[in-house]
Amino acid sequence: MINQELLDSLSGNDKVTLMRSLEELISQSYQIEKEFIELKGLFEGVLELLPNALWVLDENGGLIYQNDESLKINNLLPIVCNLQENGEVELEGSFYLVNINKKMGKSIISATDITDEKRKERLISMGQISANLAHEIRNPIGSVTLLSSTLLKRVDMGVKPLVLEIKKAIWRVERIIRATLLFSKGIQPNKTRFQLKQLQDELGLAIGYYTYTKIIEFNFDFNQDCIIYGDIDLLGIVLQNFIFNAIDAIEEEEELDNDCLVEISCMEEEGKRVFEIYDNGKAFENKNVIFEPFKSTKVKGNGLGLALSLKIIEAHNGGVEIIDTDKKGFRIVIEHPKKDNLL
Numbered sequence: 001m002i003n004q005e006l007l008d009s010l011s012g013n014d015k016v017t018l019m020r021s022l023e024e025l026i027s028q029s030y031q032i033e034k035e036f037i038e039l040k041g042l043f044e045g046v047l048e049l050l051p052n053a054l055w056v057l058d059e060n061g062g063l064i065y066q067n068d069e070s071l072k073i074n075n076l077l078p079i080v081c082n083l084q085e086n087g088e089v090e091l092e093g094s095f096y097l098v099n100i101n102k103k104m105g106k107s108i109i110s111a112t113d114i115t116d117e118k119r120k121e122r123l124i125s126m127g128q129i130s131a132n133l134a135h136e137i138r139n140p141i142g143s144v145t146l147l148s149s150t151l152l153k154r155v156d157m158g159v160k161p162l163v164l165e166i167k168k169a170i171w172r173v174e175r176i177i178r179a180t181l182l183f184s185k186g187i188q189p190n191k192t193r194f195q196l197k198q199l200q201d202e203l204g205l206a207i208g209y210y211t212y213t214k215i216i217e218f219n220f221d222f223n224q225d226c227i228i229y230g231d232i233d234l235l236g237i238v239l240q241n242f243i244f245n246a247i248d249a250i251e252e253e254e255e256l257d258n259d260c261l262v263e264i265s266c267m268e269e270e271g272k273r274v275f276e277i278y279d280n281g282k283a284f285e286n287k288n289v290i291f292e293p294f295k296s297t298k299v300k301g302n303g304l305g306l307a308l309s310l311k312i313i314e315a316h317n318g319g320v321e322i323i324d325t326d327k328k329g330f331r332i333v334i335e336h337p338k339k340d341n342l343l
Helices: 004-009 012-049 068-072 074-080 115-154 160-185 196-209 232-252 305-315
Strands: 053-057 063-066 087-091 094-103 106-113 192-195 216-221 227-230 260-269 272-279 319-324 328-335
Touching: 053 068, 053 074, 068 074, 074 087, 074 094, 074 106, 094 115, 115 160, 160 196, 192 196, 196 216, 196 227, 196 232, 216 232, 227 232, 232 260, 232 272, 232 305, 232 328, 305 319
Parallel strands: 216 260
Antiparallel strands: 053 063, 053 106, 087 094, 094 106, 192 227, 260 272, 272 328, 319 328
């Protein structure tokens, strides 16, 4: 320690040397402080680039530092502070993997959003269960279908309407089974060229099998000579699902008894085929889950129809747009290659 007595004992040259040493020490201290600030800024910049939320707490639980990601889920902090070990936490429908480390009396807490991973696990599990159930149901449904067809030929005219309702119900179950198996196995379209009229005829038959109570007008605006390149069976499933979705929306709209309308059109647009399906039924409740597998806002929905439709459309190099302006419905676009590429 430098005091007055020590300074008095030094010669003039020693004092000069001491002052130079002190100046150099002060200069180095400023340099170290500058490097520390730059390093701290760099470190915090790295932390901000992390995709997970991060908090640093002192030994009393006071917040020392948090990055921008943590600000988005600040209400998660009180929950993770009560954790005794690493684990998963659910908050408002999202899942987070929480890690806690103790260093130098500080608690470093990170939370990684694993909602997508959990969703994929759930879908795989539900898909496997659904596929197994579909396989088990398929054979007895086939037997019931055969028996109902035989019964329809033998019963009296007064009983036939009941048998026809049974056949409609069986047809609906068969659709669910087929959709489930397609969704679980994956989509592999067998593309060919076909006329739009063939698709319209198939849709007309399908509508006849579908059960609904209101009087609905189906307005098809199809160019009968238009050529489509794709899997006619799979595209038929797609349009059936969107039409049935429109029917269900009309059925669920309590204030709509008259002028119930479903509009289905197809047009050629810049080498593509564009389908549009509109209805004047119940408004969309939650657009975010419309194409989510195993989720449905409809009374009759099982959550697979539109999710499967999206996969089929994507397998045809297309896409779907939700329309909710002056009209409510969907716009479906599929690629249509040039004629030379079809040969």
